[in-house]
Amino acid sequence: MDIAILGYGRMGKEIEKAAISRGHNIVLKVDKDTIEYDITEADVAIDFSVPASAVGNIANCLNNGVPVVSGTTGWLADYEKITTLCKQRKGAFIYASNFSLGVNIFFELNKKLAEMMAPLEQYKVSMEEIHHTNKLDAPSGTAITLAEGIIENSAYKQWALEVAKANEIPIVAKRIPEVPGTHAVMYHSEVDTLEIKHTAHNRKGFALGAVVASEWLVGKTGVFSMRDVLNLG
Structure with missing residues (x-):
């Protein structure tokens, strides 16, 4: 898969390592200094940005038909708005407070x-x-x-x-x-x-879970959780 990483801090770098180790390509690395980018280059996006950027990042993905996985916390006052947009756009979205x-x-x-x-x-x-x-x-x-x-x-x-x-x-x-x-x-x-x-002993478990979730999400439509990814009922 071609993956966009939205938020290239410590978690973004761990996600990059995990994704490459599983045979994926990183086609976009977006951080606070990135001004313009084309999200449609990616098959899926993984958002680990900051609360002030998360809603815009996720909405941009959904508006452009790109499945998106988000592990950014602190923005959930807008969660209903995002899930409504996902359904309107027939997109695919997973939020988890923790992907481990x-x-x-x-x-x-x-x-x-x-x-x-x-x-x-x-x-x-x-x-x-x-x-x-x-x-x-x-x-x-x-x-x-x-x-x-x-x-x-x-x-x-x-x-x-x-x-x-x-x-x-x-x-x-x-x-x-x-x-x-x-x-x-x-x-x-x-x-x-x-x-x-x-x-947690390190960030590798969080990164691996986010990549596994993105693999699972591609090709699906709807709002999901890690319970769906892990088939926990």
């Missing part, structure tokens, strides 16, 4: 655990996420996805950064140099703590 194959399995475990813990009122849930100091948003999109999975399967109504009220899930966000991403969900009671945790 392991993290997407973790999302499913988190939902199942929340369902199991919901009747046990003595347990209170909390979350922690740790990322590198260059990450712009807090909490991470992955943490928000985890919180939403708990909310869907429990009596919790909302999440809150650091300090939470009753029926809110507290999320602690830490920024430490050179940490690719760590997410933990804890259930505390007076007698014990139950914890599930995903620790």
Whole structure:
């Protein structure tokens, strides 16, 4: 495939390596200094830009008939607008807060655990996420996805950064140099703590997942998720 990378930072460079290792060509590398480019040169685009650029990048792809995979977080206030555009243009789009194959399995475990813990009122849930100091948003999109999975399967109504009220899930966000991403969900009671945790050792897993998703998306029409890519039901 001919792939366009929208956002050529550290993740963009990892995606380039992963794509080339799987036999693909990188035909466009778009960063903040790129003024003009023809997205139609690509069979598929992978967007790991910044929140201020993501909506424009994705819309440009959809308006030009190019399937697009986006892992940029922090722009989801416009998600419905983008999915509507995708349907109008009969395009193909996948957004994921995290493309790591392991993290997407973790999302499913988190939902199942929340369902199991919901009747046990003595347990209170909390979350922690740790990322590198260059990450712009807090909490991470992955943490928000985890919180939403708990909310869907429990009596919790909302999440809150650091300090939470009753029926809110507290999320602690830490920024430490050179940490690719760590997410933990804890259930505390007076007698014990139950914890599930995903620790990324590097960015290769995120990049591989994005490339796998782009391979899966080409030739399809619609709005999809990593659950579809991994056939998780």
